[in-house]
Amino acid sequence: MSATKLTRREQRAHAQHFIDTLEGTAFPNSKRIYITGTHPGVRVPMREIQLSPTLIGGSKEQPQYEENEAIPVYDTSGPYGDPQIAINVQQGLAKLRQPWIDARGDTEELTVRSSDYTKSAAGR
Template identity: 55%
Template sequence: MSTTKLTRREQREHAQRFIDTLAGTAFPNSRRIYVHGSQADIRVPMREIQLSPTLVGGDKDNPRYETNEPIRCMTPPGRMATRILALMSARGWQAAPAVDRRA
């Protein structure tokens, strides 16, 4: 293991290389869905994200949780989506295998 400290420029270059090599993948606990609008032939791509239950009371031995409904987020199409997913993954989101549902 090297004890040489990287310069800020080298750190930025390493970070940029990491971001550039990320692949666009789905987020954990989410799936791609298509929402139908007022016209039957138009479907809007969205990501449905499952939320963890919220602790609302109880005690250490018998906690009470409240179920949270999934939330839906717009999914940008094309190359921009891949770039956004890569940047978000680099900032802390963990990538998971894509779960794709097509209507």
């Protein structure tokens, strides 16, 4: 039995629906937390993973468990791992680091494209 093949228009509609409804996701038994570093306004995303209790004794009928502390790990999923963030792929990511970069005073904005690759791609 073969599945019905979607038309290109239907495929595009499905893709657009996916993009329009994209949202951050949480992982089971964990929550997103942030730690602050030396730069105010820069928060480092961490995922606090809740561990299962450890069996420490007792009997089969009345086991004894010990709770384990949650373990924080670096969260590499970026904004897409935060259910509280509104995601809009057309707008792109918020420029959270822009004020920090500007304050360093070691960058300058280019007025024209300078990369050979970019120049050649623009002419295509």
